[in-house]
Amino acid sequence: MDAAERELLAETFRKTMTASSGCALDAALTELGWTELLAELPDVAIPMTFRLLGETGAQAPLINDVLLNAAGRSLGGTLPLPYAGGSWVVWDRSAGPRPKASTALDGDLPLLPVPAGAAVPLAAGRRALGWWLVGTGRAMLSLARLHALDRVQFGRQIASFQAVRHRLAETLVTLEGAEAALLAAEDDLGSLLAKAAAGQAALTRHCQQVLGGIGFTAEHDLHRHVRRALVLDGLLGSALELTREAGRLLREQRRTPRLVHL
């Protein structure tokens, strides 16, 4: 797939995600060839699709497919997913009325607690969620940037104040860093670190702070992204847990793995 084809496909996916979400989006993406794309070109499919989910604010149960694909199982179903703190959830994808309501902080996500599950291949899933978190972070940065340029106080755009500019700059730094880690992630440890970096980047409070009072209301879109980032961070291990896991590895091995090379 060349660059022009990728761009065209990304545009199609973006439009689809803007028009629908949840089960409807799941069906629409399947129609557009998501499962074939994932099976044939996972390194194209995963970054593009999951980042777009973040940027558009849409959601779909595609993480199931990523893990099923990595496990060599047939796509389209669900499987129990490990969550922070040792819990397990299922990302429901049934089209009909749900068996019970989700109690997730992000009420749009049909995450249902389950007692336990079997081990799942984590690396591809962590990369996918990392891209989603980076996309969510970019969406928040974009909202905060627009607000900073629109909002006038003391007779000036608040974007002209260094305190505001530096918060937005710091947000971009962490997002770009996370994206570099995602692009370089190949093995288990690289994927773990990339998701940790993406979780940290999406959870910085800078964007919400720049948005001031309006960013705290349910009338502005920011809260949707904040909720999503908080919930996605815990899925397949939170930034805190993953960072600690990396530290444990270092302490045990007494050597720092160099994962990327010129």
Added chain:
Amino acid sequence: MNVAEFRAGLQAWLAGHDLTPGPDHSLDGQVAQVARVRRALYDAGWMRYGWPAEVGGLGGPAVFRAVLGEEVTTRDLAEPGIYSMVEVLAPTMISYARPPLAHEMVPMLLSGREQWCQGFSEPGSGSDLASLSTRAVPRGDAWVVTGQKVWTSLAQYASRCVLLTRTAPGHDGITALFVDMDTPGISVRPLRTMHGVDEFAEVFFDDVIVPGDRMLGRPGDGWRLAMDLLPYERSTCFWHRIAYLYTRLDRLLAEAAFPLGADTAEADLGAAYLALHVARCRSLATQRRLNEGARLGPETSIDKVLLAAAEQRLYDTVRDLLPGVLELTESPWRAEYLYSRAATIYGGTAEIQRNIIARRLLDLGRE
């Protein structure tokens, strides 16, 4: 020769040639050691790869220089800050010096025969570099320079200086000169840093005559020269420094006793490692772009913020996991920890980097 072949050949050569530093860890000793390492690597050819033939190089991609510096700093053969200075000075000469001057001078630098310095900052011009006021006035075919520079690294060891001077008002009124440091009228006063090293100096210019053919570029090109060298500093130099910081994390892992319990230590170590890994991934992407011929620009401010933050986090972790060591003993960690405090100050402060990111990358308009 590709990168893997270059690295393998270099590693084999280093295995057969002992360049381990001697017992003198003073600044004199470090500068002498860098010269020794450069000389040996130049004579064996390794130091010449990645540089064009016009300046004594053997050609090949610039990424060879990143590999060379990584192998040198990973083995602790040379102090990385001093070693990497060529990565800023030589490209400046190649881009701006008259070709015969670059041809004559750059090999002296690469081969370790000379150390050079960079006269940019002034007492009144730090973050606001473009306000610099060291004056250069034409007299016949020459320039006469008067003024003062500060934070000039290794000036007391330098044979030459890439000097920014004021020749007219504004950003377009800055002119770069290549000055012999033994010219009459130049005096150097080293500054003692808080980590006990005379790493930089004040340099005074009192009616210093600089021949006209020592101008770098044309009159008024100085600001562009200063901006052009930042991407070099932030690609190859950063890769070297990150490689060096990995060796320090290794050293910490070997020495730490984890007194506060495994859990705290693991969280700290993981955070330090994550920050270093992210900086390394970003630097890798920058190296790749440079290698593909991209022109690096303000986006390298992101590399700078990531690296400085990672460096300080690493040394904060060192202090946490080796309690009392840098406070009560004369361990090498002490100087390294103290030096890390400058990482968000030198080479453009963290605040200036964020200003650049806000203005140029986020397009937030003027302050």
